[in-house]
Amino acid sequence: MAELKGLRDDVYRRPLATALDRLGIGAGWRCVDVGAGGGDVSVALAEVVGRTGRVYSVDSDPAARDEVARAAAAHSQVLAITQAGEDLTLPELVDLAFCRFLLLHVFDPSVVLAKMTDAVRDGGWVVAQEPITSAGRIDGRPMSMPDARHPDIGALLPALARDAGLELVDAWAEAPAGVGPGPVSAYLETLTGVDPGDDPIVLPPLVTVVGRRRGVR
Numbered sequence: 001m002a003e004l005k006g007l008r009d010d011v012y013r014r015p016l017a018t019a020l021d022r023l024g025i026g027a028g029w030r031c032v033d034v035g036a037g038g039g040d041v042s043v044a045l046a047e048v049v050g051r052t053g054r055v056y057s058v059d060s061d062p063a064a065r066d067e068v069a070r071a072a073a074a075h076s077q078v079l080a081i082t083q084a085g086e087d088l089t090l091p092e093l094v095d096l097a098f099c100r101f102l103l104l105h106v107f108d109p110s111v112v113l114a115k116m117t118d119a120v121r122d123g124g125w126v127v128a129q130e131p132i133t134s135a136g137r138i139d140g141r142p143m144s145m146p147d148a149r150h151p152d153i154g155a156l157l158p159a160l161a162r163d164a165g166l167e168l169v170d171a172w173a174e175a176p177a178g179v180g181p182g183p184v185s186a187y188l189e190t191l192t193g194v195d196p197g198d199d200p201i202v203l204p205p206l207v208t209v210v211g212r213r214r215g216v217r
């Protein structure tokens with residue numbers, strides 16, 4: 001599992017970097033990473049916000065807290081919390097609420113997006129990065145992730161953000177692709193247990209939405 005997380009971070013690093021660049025996030029920002037898992041994104045956020053910022057790293061699985069504590073040992077600005085996204089409650093409003101590969105697993109994605117929207121200050125940001133798994137391809141054939149509750153949630157993300165009352169500032173999709181040995185093939189094999197050999201792969205595109213909280217609370 002630790003290997004999968006490292007690979008995910010590697011192959012999907014570009015959409016994360018693009019999103020953070022789009023926001024203009026910087027030192028001192030307060031953030032929450034919901035469904036943080038092993039904390040790859042939390043650590044990336046901590047590096048950008050620095051010691052004067054804060055990153056709440058939230059996951060419903062208590063085991064994630066230890067993983068985040070290990071991954072973020074050098075970043076005292078990361079606070080790991082065991083909490084469901086549906087119950088998201090933080091000690092302060094944040095500048096950014098972020099999730100990646102979370103909404104495909106939750107019972108009702110709109111409930112979690114609403115809680116993330118409530119967690120940010122007026123004018124603050126909500127960013128979600130979620131896949132369209134059936135748009136991935138192995139040797140030209142569609143792949144799927146039947147274990148996820150909403151395997152194609154990425155395709156609905158712009159509408160979900162609008163319906164959460166967010167101003168949709170930007171939205172796009174990006175998919176890592178490759179052929180032969182390398183991180184894309186290793187990620188696919190770790191995820192599915194299938195060795196793609198020399199088949200060309202397009203991993204599930206990740207749809208990013210960048211939303212802004214409007215109005216006065």
Ligand SMILES: C[S@@+](CC[C@H](N)C(=O)[O-])C[C@H]1O[C@@H](n2cnc3c(N)ncnc32)[C@H](O)[C@@H]1O
Nearest residue numbers: 035036037059060061084085100101102105106
């Ligand atoms: C596929 S992992 C993604 C981890 C991380 N966001 C990333 O991109 O590397 C999904 C994570 O969401 C967590 N999760 C699932 N349902 C949740 C919920 N309702 N509230 C909070 N976390 C949840 C799981 O425990 C898991 O750690």
